[in-house]
Amino acid sequence: MAGAKNAVIRKVMGRLRKVLRAHIPDRYAFRLRAFPTWQDSIWDILVISDFFRGKGLVRRLAFLRQVEEEALTPEEQFRFRVLPFTEREARERGL
Numbered sequence: 001m002a003g004a005k006n007a008v009i010r011k012v013m014g015r016l017r018k019v020l021r022a023h024i025p026d027r028y029a030f031r032l033r034a035f036p037t038w039q040d041s042i043w044d045i046l047v048i049s050d051f052f053r054g055k056g057l058v059r060r061l062a063f064l065r066q067v068e069e070e071a072l073t074p075e076e077q078f079r080f081r082v083l084p085f086t087e088r089e090a091r092e093r094g095l
Contacts, residue, residue: 009034012076013045019071023063024051033095037081045082048095052084060084 013032024030030049037044052060064082072080085095 009043012072012080015071016045016047016067016082019067020047023067024049041079043080045080046085046090046095047082048085048087048090050087052086057084 013034016032020030028049028051030047030051033046033048035044035046036042047064061084064084068077068080068082085093
């Protein structure tokens with residue numbers, strides 16, 4: 001069961017990686033990290049990149065909502081939340 005869950009997460013992250021690379025300029029590197037939430041069926045996927053530097057959290061979230069709609073099925077959108085982090089924010093939290 002855990003292997004099947006990991007395969008789904010890898011597949012979703014692969015699709016997200018493709019769509020993000022199409023939208024984020026090449027000069028910005030990014031990485032994805034997946035973490036389970038308090039419910040086993042819902043996962044947070046963090047997009048860590050300096051592309052998100054500066055003010056405008058609402059703009060960042062709107063950008064990632066658009067990426068989610070392109071890359072994920074409606075069922076996957078319910079199971080996975082995609083959240084933006086800058087490199088500094090990730091470093092401060094030990095990610």
